Amino acid sequence: MLSILCFYFDLRLYLTIKIRNYGNHLMQKISIRNLSEHIGEEITLQGWLFNKRSSGKIKFLILRDGTGYLQCVYFKGSVSEEVFELADRIGQESSITVRGKVKVEPRAPGGYELDATVLTVISEAHDYPITPKEHGIEFLMDHRHLWLRSTKQAAIMRIRHRLIKAIRDFFDNNGFTLMDPPILTPAACEGTSTLFETEYFDLGKAYLTQSGQLYAEAGAMALGKVYTFGPTFRAEKSKTRRHLTEFWMVEPEVAFANLNDDMDLAEEFLEYIVQTVLKEREEELKVLERDTTLLQNVKRPLPRITYKEAVEILRKNDIDFQYGNDFGGTDETIISNQFDRPVMVHRYPAEVKAFYMKRDPENEKLALAVDVLAPEGYGEIIGGSQREDDYNTLLKRIEEHNLPREAFEWYLDLRKYGSVPHAGFGLGLERTVGWICGLDHVRETIPFPRMIYRNTP
RNA sequence: UCCGCAGUAGCUCAAUGGUGGAGCAUCCGGCUGUUAACCGGAGGGUUACAGGUUCGAGUCCUGUCUGCGGAGCCA
Numbered sequence: 019m020l021s022i023l024c025f026y027f028d029l030r031l032y033l034t035i036k037i038r039n040y041g042n043h044l045m046q047k048i049s050i051r052n053l054s055e056h057i058g059e060e061i062t063l064q065g066w067l068f069n070k071r072s073s074g075k076i077k078f079l080i081l082r083d084g085t086g087y088l089q090c091v092y093f094k095g096s097v098s099e100e101v102f103e104l105a106d107r108i109g110q111e112s113s114i115t116v117r118g119k120v121k122v123e124p125r126a127p128g129g130y131e132l133d134a135t136v137l138t139v140i141s142e143a144h145d146y147p148i149t150p151k152e153h154g155i156e157f158l159m160d161h162r163h164l165w166l167r168s169t170k171q172a173a174i175m176r177i178r179h180r181l182i183k184a185i186r187d188f189f190d191n192n193g194f195t196l197m198d199p200p201i202l203t204p205a206a207c208e209g210t211s212t213l214f215e216t217e218y219f220d221l222g223k224a225y226l227t228q229s230g231q232l233y234a235e236a237g238a239m240a241l242g243k244v245y246t247f248g249p250t251f252r253a254e255k256s257k258t259r260r261h262l263t264e265f266w267m268v269e270p271e272v273a274f275a276n277l278n279d280d281m282d283l284a285e286e287f288l289e290y291i292v293q294t295v296l297k298e299r300e301e302e303l304k305v306l307e308r309d310t311t312l313l314q315n316v317k318r319p320l321p322r323i324t325y326k327e328a329v330e331i332l333r334k335n336d337i338d339f340q341y342g343n344d345f346g347g348t349d350e351t352i353i354s355n356q357f358d359r360p361v362m363v364h365r366y367p368a369e370v371k372a373f374y375m376k377r378d379p380e381n382e383k384l385a386l387a388v389d390v391l392a393p394e395g396y397g398e399i400i401g402g403s404q405r406e407d408d409y410n411t412l413l414k415r416i417e418e419h420n421l422p423r424e425a426f427e428w429y430l431d432l433r434k435y436g437s438v439p440h441a442g443f444g445l446g447l448e449r450t451v452g453w454i455c456g457l458d459h460v461r462e463t464i465p466f467p468r469m470i471y472r473n474t475p
Numbered sequence: 476u477c478c479g480c481a482g483u484a485g486c487u488c489a490a491u492g493g494u495g496g497a498g499c500a501u502c503c504g505g506c507u508g509u510u511a512a513c514c515g516g517a518g519g520g521u522u523a524c525a526g527g528u529u530c531g532a533g534u535c536c537u538g539u540c541u542g543c544g545g546a547g548c549c550a
Contacts, residue, residue: 254549
């Protein structure tokens with residue numbers, strides 16, 4: 019009996035150790051990123067052949083493992099004939115396993131080098147289309163699935179990921195609850211943009227969401243502070259460096275908040291996410307050759323000007339701007355160029371803004387709205403407002419905009435049962451990534467961009 | 476949707492209306508420290524498509540398609 023019991027515990031202990039080792043395997047695996055901890059050691063790495071150079075009896079294979087790049091050196095005399103021949107034969111992006119001794123080598127890119135003895139091929143590649151030379155944007159976009167392997171694209175993806183994490187951390191650490199809105203919706207949220215349409219069984223048409231905001235408002239009434247973070251869709255035929263048909267948006271919504279609270283939140287949020295990415299993705303920003311001087315300035319307080327003051331700035335810069343219009347891309351650039359950090363423009367004419375925005379009690383023609391314009395011509399990255407919280411006023415707005423009342427009954431209910439002042443904003447993820455990375459087009463900020471003339475790969 | 480620009484080798488680009496080339500990639504050869512390595516050689520073309528002008532069109536004209544840049548719309 020005792021021996022059976024002992025065996026049982028032995029088995030449990032054995033299994034625990036096995037499972038723990040197995041679980042830690044991936045985490046403890048040596049990668050190029052943490053190579054400095056393994057100088058002088060004989061190690062094995064797996065990855066892809068990024069590039070190779072040779073000089074007769076010496077070959078330099080640049081290995082890429084997703085975390086970095088490492089030059090692996092093969093001398094003819096010190097490796098087998100087969101290995102040397104293989105090193106000569108395999109093409110760019112072949113998947114390989116290398117083994118050798120890590121050493122510090124100032125002549126090698128990155129400062130480390132592998133004195134390699136072993137080379138095995140997992141899968142041989144030939145005629146990889148993206149060579150280490152220049153390519154046009156059409157070719158690169160056609161090969162987006164491969165382009166992501168290149169240094170700069172990989173750096174952008176790492177920055178995007180860190181930005182997403184910073185956004186989530188900020189809200190998670192400040193009492194917000196993530197609440198996912200539906201992507202299929204029965205009607206337009208704002209009643210303005212053109213939406214992607216699809217048949218929805220016997221219920222008629224459904225649309226891909228252009229914003230999670232209205233649902234976030236319901237969330238704020240339930241949970242106080244919420245945020246949504248997901249893909250949104252616009253069928254507008256916008257063909258500019260700032261537009262995608264599918265993009266990601268984060269939208270916080272706060273109960274018992276007015277426009278000033280909203281602006282306070284936006285600037286604290288922006289400071290946190292930008293400074294975090296600057297600190298955590300310094301290397302990647304260097305790869306992109308991003309001058310971060312202006313990004314360092316993204317700290318509270320951000321300048322706040324009214325729409326009226328913004329119009330005056332335009333007029334002082336010899337722009338013939340009609341009061342009452344919305345700003346165009348070049349207008350935004352001129353306004354933001356007056357400041358050394360993002361600028362908040364608030365109190366727009368209500369006509370150019372969405373139906374749900376609350377009017378300024380001091381001037382009914384103005385909406386309690388705010389746009390945050392990023393420097394360096396990156397334009398509007400945040401759009402927000404205090405929401406209309408009065409039932410009758412909101413109903414009037416819905417009618418004025420010829421929106422189908424039935425579709426908004428639930429939204430009106432939020433004003434019927436314990437309405438409170440509330441506000442929120444939306445931040446476009448891709449525009450923010452483009453701004454932080456200093457890119458000239460948002461198509462490089464998302465793994466597989468969707469644009470009016472492209473939905474592949 | 477509108478305005479502008481472009482389409483030539485796998486890629487990036489040349490070519491006065493008169494025999495379509497180069498660099499990279501690929502293949503062959505050389506080189507024991509390369510840095511988008513270099514050096515020598517080879518193969519590689521329905522000049523986007525359709526029509527027109529001309530003795531002759533990659534080049535000029537018309538139309539179509541595709542892409543790029545911008546505007547509008549928007550984040």
